[in-house]
Amino acid sequence: MISNPIRETIRIMPRGNEEIAGLLQEYAELLQITGGDPFRTRNYEKAAKSISGFSGDAGQLDEAGLQKIVGVGKSIAAKIVECQLSGVFTQLSELRAKVPEGVRAMTRIPALGPKHAFQLYTELGISSVDELSDAIAEGRLRDLKGFGARSEEKISRGIELVRGLDQRTPINVAAEIADRIVAVISAVDGCERCQYAGSLRRFMETIGDVDILAAAADSAPLMAALLAMPQVQSVIASGDTKTSVRISTEQAGQPGSIQVDLRVVPADCWGAALQYFTGSQAHNIAVREIAVRKKLKLSEYGLFEAESGDLITSATEEEIYARLGLDFVPAPMREDRGEVQAAARHEIPALVSLAEILGDLHSHTTLTDGVASLEEMVSAARAKGYAYFAVTDHAPNLFMQRMTIEKMLAQREQLHKLESGQAGNGATPMILLHGTELNIAPDGSVDWPEDVLAGFDLCIASVHSHFDQSRAEMTRRFRFACENPQVNIIGHPTARRIGKRAGVDVDFAELFRACAETGTALEINSQPQRLDLPSDHLRAARDAGVKFAISTDSHAVGALDLLRYGVGTAQRGWLTPDDIINAWPLERLREFLAA
Numbered sequence: 001m002i003s004n005p006i007r008e009t010i011r012i013m014p015r016g017n018e019e020i021a022g023l024l025q026e027y028a029e030l031l032q033i034t035g036g037d038p039f040r041t042r043n044y045e046k047a048a049k050s051i052s053g054f055s056g057d058a059g060q061l062d063e064a065g066l067q068k069i070v071g072v073g074k075s076i077a078a079k080i081v082e083c084q085l086s087g088v089f090t091q092l093s094e095l096r097a098k099v100p101e102g103v104r105a106m107t108r109i110p111a112l113g114p115k116h117a118f119q120l121y122t123e124l125g126i127s128s129v130d131e132l133s134d135a136i137a138e139g140r141l142r143d144l145k146g147f148g149a150r151s152e153e154k155i156s157r158g159i160e161l162v163r164g165l166d167q168r169t170p171i172n173v174a175a176e177i178a179d180r181i182v183a184v185i186s187a188v189d190g191c192e193r194c195q196y197a198g199s200l201r202r203f204m205e206t207i208g209d210v211d212i213l214a215a216a217a218d219s220a221p222l223m224a225a226l227l228a229m230p231q232v233q234s235v236i237a238s239g240d241t242k243t244s245v246r247i248s249t250e251q252a253g254q255p256g257s258i259q260v261d262l263r264v265v266p267a268d269c270w271g272a273a274l275q276y277f278t279g280s281q282a283h284n285i286a287v288r289e290i291a292v293r294k295k296l297k298l299s300e301y302g303l304f305e306a307e308s309g310d311l312i313t314s315a316t317e318e319e320i321y322a323r324l325g326l327d328f329v330p331a332p333m334r335e336d337r338g339e340v341q342a343a344a345r346h347e348i349p350a351l352v353s354l355a356e357i358l359g360d361l362h363s364h365t366t367l368t369d370g371v372a373s374l375e376e377m378v379s380a381a382r383a384k385g386y387a388y389f390a391v392t393d394h395a396p397n398l399f400m401q402r403m404t405i406e407k408m409l410a411q412r413e414q415l416h417k418l419e420s421g422q423a424g425n426g427a428t429p430m431i432l433l434h435g436t437e438l439n440i441a442p443d444g445s446v447d448w449p450e451d452v453l454a455g456f457d458l459c460i461a462s463v464h465s466h467f468d469q470s471r472a473e474m475t476r477r478f479r480f481a482c483e484n485p486q487v488n489i490i491g492h493p494t495a496r497r498i499g500k501r502a503g504v505d506v507d508f509a510e511l512f513r514a515c516a517e518t519g520t521a522l523e524i525n526s527q528p529q530r531l532d533l534p535s536d537h538l539r540a541a542r543d544a545g546v547k548f549a550i551s552t553d554s555h556a557v558g559a560l561d562l563l564r565y566g567v568g569t570a571q572r573g574w575l576t577p578d579d580i581i582n583a584w585p586l587e588r589l590r591e592f593l594a595a
């Protein structure tokens with residue numbers, strides 16, 4: 001774990017929401033590691049999520065005020081007050097003394113889990129990921145109860161996954177940092193343009209470093225503004241054209257830091273520089289080959305006549321692509337996967353955009369594992385101007401969620417009241433869809449009998465466990481779920497967690513066929529740890545006749561904003577509004593759901 005000097009200096013000050021949430025989350029994890037009651041663990045996790053999404057400042061509230069936050073009862077409120085005074089609470093300190101920091105890091109290794117991590121610590125004294133890696137190399141896990149050669153192999157692969165994540169940053173964290181920097185640089189006198197480029201503009205799932213481009217006659221004040229940002233941890237290099245720094249990602253909710261490159265160019269070569277630094281490198285190479293064939297030369301400075309060296313154009317990306325005889329290529333498509341050829345044939349599709357999404361089809365409330373009430377979720381969705389919005393809480397088979405048919409029916413009634421309550425207030429009313437997220441059992445069956453399911457406007461079915469099935473079993477499982485006439489959408493289809501858990505092993509061609517045959521859509525889940533179905537599979541699915549739902553799977557009001565990552569993923573998969581069921585007007589969506 002990276003030591004955090006900021007945390008030391010504000011010991012006695014009131015704590016911010018993220019920090020309080022972090023302490024509660026840590027406590028939940030430590031409880032789990034030491035074999036605590038799973039319901040209790042979940043309460044702390046839920047309180048942590050709730051506080052991190054809380055609009056006020058939990059660091060300033062007293063016990064009574066804190067208890068008004070969803071998921072915060074008397075005992076958690078008391079612990080938060082203790083944190084406000086001393087930076088920690090007693091029970092957390094006690095558990096910290098029992099479990100070294102490195103053991104908590106070990107629990108993040110896929111295929112290991114909290115119980116086994118603690119066992120490795122108590123029985124072999126292994127207290128960090130590095131020590132675990134050594135122990136596997138020495139074959140020390142093999143003789144331990146509950147372990148074997150196969151689990152050594154799985155854990156090794158898990159360690160690789162975890163280490164990979166340390167180097168790349170989730171897209172939402174990088175985007176938050178980039179947005180903040182772009183705002184700071186744009187506000188500097190003399191800054192004519194500023195935006196981010198690189199993998200972030202292309203909506204890659206994880207980001208190596210953030211590339212910011214700005215246009216100005218004098219770069220010095222822009223570089224100075226970046227260097228003056230309080231989040232800068234260290235300066236890697238600073239010059240007239242490029243400054244590289246490491247910026248803390250703590251404020252974006254992620255321990256550690258990310259490299260940021262700021263390049264400043266004269267305004268007249270903005271387009272060429274933006275095209276170059278957006279990449280990908282493979283796309284740029286393919287575009288430059290087109291230039292060479294036309295006896296031109298493309299660089300970050302502009303498009304030139306190869307022979308004379310005369311500048312043709314450099315001001316905008318649009319002009320550069322046009323002068324090369326290419327359609328403009330949207331950034332998420334720039335991966336050299338056929339887009340340059342498509343641009344030459346003038347067959348670049350009109351990609352779906354964020355503004356074309358008419359509603360969100362996957363959301364949770366406090367009835368299950370959400371941290372916002374039905375009213376709060378609905379009013380936040382309404383503020384987005386959606387034409388429709390689906391509430392899809394979990395069903396009884398995820399037993400931790402404690403769902404019952406009575407609770408579900410009460411929610412439906414409440415939903416209808418909310419919907420009719422908005423009539424007459426002038427604006428076009430938002431249509432509320434009552435849905436559910438069903439759990440796909442290992443045999444492909446889902447919660448609730450068919451007549452209960454028929455009462456929903458929409459059913460999502462998702463895999464939440466038994467990820468290890470063989471390809472044949474998993475494929476059969478999905479097909480069976482698709483064939484259920486009540487199932488409309490398969491949620492987060494691969495069930496992967498980026499950097500934590502690989503996706504399930506399924507025959508994708510067969511899954512796509514099953515979806516197309518049964519009129520079942522595949523979800524593009526916008527959660528940055530999921531981005532599932534991954535963009536790599538989208539074109540094959542679309543070509544097989546599959547439709548998609550871009551959804552946020554929101555468990556809090558703020559999560560509704562994550563839609564941009566789902567849309568970016570869809571754009572990487574070349575999808576158009578016709579492919580996306582929630583870009584359709586309500587009538588067409590209803591027809592799809594009813595079919």
Ligand code: DGT
Nearest residue numbers: 198199206207208209211276277278279280281284
């Ligand atoms: P990342 O940072 O690993 O997530 O991925 P990118 O694509 O942002 O890569 P990065 O930051 O190394 O470079 C940003 C863009 O700049 C890249 O997509 C294309 C361009 N670029 C950088 N270095 C080179 C190079 O040596 N050759 C070419 N053709 N392009 C480059």
Ligand code: CA
Nearest residue numbers: 198199209210
């Ligand atoms: Ca980059």
Ligand code: CA
Nearest residue numbers: 209210211261
């Ligand atoms: Ca870079």
Ligand code: ZN
Nearest residue numbers: 437462491492
């Ligand atoms: Zn789910």
